Amino acid sequence: MCGIIGITGVEQAAKEVFVGLFTLQHRGQDAAGILSYDDGSENPEQLGFHIWKDTGLVDNVFNEHIIERLSGTVAIGHTRYSTVGSSEDKSDVQPFALNYPYGIGIAFNGNIVNYGEISEKLRKEHRRHFLSTSDLEVIQNLFADRLAQVTNGNDVTMDHLSQAVQAVYDEAIGGYSVVTLIADHGLVAFRDPKGIRPMILGRKQLANGKYSYCVASEAIVFSFLGYEAMRDVEAGELIFIDRDGNLHSRVLEQTNQRAHCMFEWVYFSGVESILEGLPVYEARLKLGKGLAKMIQKAIDSNEMRPDIVVPVPETARIASIALAEEINVPYREVLIKNRYIHRSFILGTQNKRAKAVDLKLNPVRTEIKGKNVLLVDDSIVRGTTSSRLINLVRSAGAKEVYFASTCSPIRQPCYYGIDFPNEKELLATGRSEAEIAEKLNADKVVYLEQSSLRKAIGHNELCMACLDGKYPTDVSSGKKFSQQRQRQRSRVWP
Numbered sequence: 001m002c003g004i005i006g007i008t009g010v011e012q013a014a015k016e017v018f019v020g021l022f023t024l025q026h027r028g029q030d031a032a033g034i035l036s037y038d039d040g041s042e043n044p045e046q047l048g049f050h051i052w053k054d055t056g057l058v059d060n061v062f063n064e065h066i067i068e069r070l071s072g073t074v075a076i077g078h079t080r081y082s083t084v085g086s087s088e089d090k091s092d093v094q095p096f097a098l099n100y101p102y103g104i105g106i107a108f109n110g111n112i113v114n115y116g117e118i119s120e121k122l123r124k125e126h127r128r129h130f131l132s133t134s135d136l137e138v139i140q141n142l143f144a145d146r147l148a149q150v151t152n153g154n155d156v157t158m159d160h161l162s163q164a165v166q167a168v169y170d171e172a173i174g175g176y177s178v179v180t181l182i183a184d185h186g187l188v189a190f191r192d193p194k195g196i197r198p199m200i201l202g203r204k205q206l207a208n209g210k211y212s213y214c215v216a217s218e219a220i221v222f223s224f225l226g227y228e229a230m231r232d233v234e235a236g237e238l239i240f241i242d243r244d245g246n247l248h249s250r251v252l253e254q255t256n257q258r259a260h261c262m263f264e265w266v267y268f269s270g271v272e273s274i275l276e277g278l279p280v281y282e283a284r285l286k287l288g289k290g291l292a293k294m295i296q297k298a299i300d301s302n303e304m305r306p307d308i309v310v311p312v313p314e315t316a317r318i319a320s321i322a323l324a325e326e327i328n329v330p331y332r333e334v335l336i337k338n339r340y341i342h343r344s345f346i347l348g349t350q351n352k353r354a355k356a357v358d359l360k361l362n363p364v365r366t367e368i369k370g371k372n373v374l375l376v377d378d379s380i381v382r383g384t385t386s387s388r389l390i391n392l393v394r395s396a397g398a399k400e401v402y403f404a405s406t407c408s409p410i411r412q413p414c415y416y417g418i419d420f421p422n423e424k425e426l427l428a429t430g431r432s433e434a435e436i437a438e439k440l441n442a443d444k445v446v447y448l449e450q451s452s453l454r455k456a457i458g459h460n461e462l463c464m465a466c467l468d469g470k471y472p473t474d475v476s477s478g479k480k481f482s483q484q485r486q487r488q489r490s491r492v493w494p
């Protein structure tokens with residue numbers, strides 16, 4: 001998962017993109033980058049692309065002087081969460097840039113399931129040499145090749161762009177949102193045909209009456225930058241804001257069944273965000289209420305006796321408040337987070353994940369000692385974080401420790417941009433709840449049921465494939481995808 005943003009029509013677009021990236025930092029903490037284009041109208045010496053990117057947090061990658069140098073009225077930005085390659089690999093840091101045709105800057109969020117097949121074909125039949133392990137290079141090649149063919153050097157039109165994006169849709173199976181900047185033409189954005197990965201469109205009226213536009217992974221960006229949210233980009237839709245500020249849009253792939261990733265509401269998106277018209281905050285409250293019903297049953301049947309409800313910071317907080325209210329058990333924030341350690345789920349390797357849990361949470365022993373603690377988290381993926389948390393609470397003197405997850409058991413891999421491509425890594429695969437509890441050293445584990453999860457989000461067209469195995473696209477390349485990701489991830493950099 002990553003955060004993407006594109007802005008056009010303001011004096012220095014990179015400044016706004018920079019602020020936007022801060023608001024999307026939770027979507028990826030491995031690397032960040034901004035690419036801007038200056039048409040040279042104010043200062044001919046500034047003509048061209050300006051790019052800055054590196055591994056690290058937004059705050060570490062950029063400073064005031066760097067942002068000043070990223071001139072131009074159009075810019076795109078990216079925060080990276082590595083599902084592919086090593087988190088230290090600088091060649092995978094986005095945005096990418098191409099000098100032909102026209103000059104193209106591009107960034108994306110997602111994964112291509114059949115990356116292996118397409119990249120092999122491009123290598124063999126078109127003699128392409130790949131410079132990174134990123135799926136983006138495949139999208140970039142498909143898009144740029146077709147654009148070069150259909151425009152033949154003429155000005156880019158909406159029809160040309162439709163054909164270029166269609167070339168991506170025809171070949172690339174997966175979940176992806178893409179933002180592209182074409183020199184002297186404008187900003188382009190498109191979303192995968194099932195709408196798996198999110199993308200939203202906003203605008204801001206300028207003093208001259210014209211509008212500047214922003215596309216981003218989440219609406220959270222808009223409130224910080226003063227944009228009004230217009231709407232979600234449709235599944236299979238192409239958006240083009242030309243250099244005169246005119247907005248064009250076209251749905252290229254009609255689907256009768258969209259498949260928005262449920263994990264956006266459960267875990268990934270900021271609580272302030274609204275996706276597909278459904279507020280994340282409200283969904284998390286309802287997830288907590290749904291879980292409360294199940295916990296109440298377990299209390300009534302004497303399977304647990306919680307004295308306090310404790311959220312695992314930060315994502316589970318809202319659901320835990322609702323849960324505690326419903327079952328009338330005190331809510332206590334007794335796991336104190338060190339804000340300066342990376343989010344554990346995002347970190348690239350098992351070893352690093354384990355270390356991050358040790359470093360980032362400190363228990364308030366006086367409040368935990370002698371109590372039965374109900375820990376609430378957004379999900380249990382590999383179980384590394386969950387078992388360390390349970391042991392942490394036990395070592396702080398808890399009598400009994402229960403673990404509740406607002407997400408149902410994750411038993412299938414994700415091929416669409418969340419970092420669990422291999423079912424062997426998933427704790428719940430092939431295990432019952434009792435076996436999971438034993439593995440985690442918990443007195444009891446409770447998962448929210450799938451039907452309640454769907455109800456809490458309130459959308460009929462969701463991807464829940466990692467829970468129910470019903471993938472919204474062809475995943476016949478999935479095995480190859482998982483093996484490839486495994487190999488790339490184990491590449492260790494000095």
Ligand code: SF4
Binds near residue numbers: 417418464465467
């Ligand atoms: S498989 Fe799971 S994590 Fe992946 S897109 Fe679907 S719901 Fe989201």
